[in-house]
């Protein structure tokens with residue numbers, strides 16, 4: 001071995017009979033949107049780029065920090081030191097892997113106002129998010145548009161996967177009609193998380209994705225099954241999940257999450273002592289801002305994508321789209337007051 005040309009890159013996938021030439025060609029023409037490129041999203045992105053998907057749109061609002069490194073496989077210490085936006089760090093790593101995939105990064109907050117733009121042209125949507133609110137939004141959009149998506153979630157040493165093909169199997173709201181009240185479920189913040197669980201869940205989700213892209217018309221799918229993978233105890237559970245005829249989303253076709261344009265509200269980021277804000281009035285000019293930092297600010301980073309500085313014991317990162325990430329607090333009022341002060345300086 002070792003003498004293979006670029007044309008042979010996908011030889012071992014093509015030799016895998018369920019894929020074959022036809023399946024590989026379909027994969028190479030597919031467009032996917034990945035929402036979130038942290039832990040689950042990193043493994044998903046790497047697997048699908050290595051598999052040779054046509055286009056991968058990656059959306060993520062966060063920056064790389066040192067606590068990401070034990071499980072977020074696309075990032076390294078240099079990314080964390082510089083606090084690079086995750087989509088930019090992901091792009092760098094994925095481009096080093098190479099191959100035919102066109103990667104389209106979006107350093108943006110994903111919500112009801114931009115979901116159509118980011119998902120509508122894709123064949124499949126992958127869940128690399130860290131919060132249920134976003135998953136209910138994705139479910140509403142995908143069910144309303146008859147677009148397949150794969151739910152994946154992980155906390156601690158275990159996680160869940162459910163491939164959702166609207167009309168063919170259960171959707172997220174067939175299983176969980178309403179999001180649980182905030183704080184009632186464990187999160188990565190409270191319970192931690194380990195890479196083996198992330199890898200198991202994301203790999204299973206990536207396998208379902210490749211299967212659906214390679215053989216979209218297959219009638220031989222097993223009934224929709226919620227998989228619970230526990231990488232710590234070494235157990236797997238398959239839970240049969242019939243469709244609920246009275247499901248608010250795929251039954252009654254009621255899509256309330258698409259109507260919520262609460263993107264102006266502050267967001268507490270999962271696993272972070274940080275608040276995300278959007279400007280209430282205008283998108284700041286990064287150049288002007290970088291040159292007129294408020295008194296007492298210590299400048300840290302200035303790139304085309306962001307300005308970062310320390311002020312009042314907090315770290316502010318202001319992105320091109322007008323978002324701000326305020327690290328060092330979980331108090332939205334304090335974060336908002338500081339951001340308003342910066343914008344008015």
Ligand SMILES: [Zn+2]
Pocket residue numbers: 170171172173174175244247248249250251
């Ligand atoms: Zn449903």
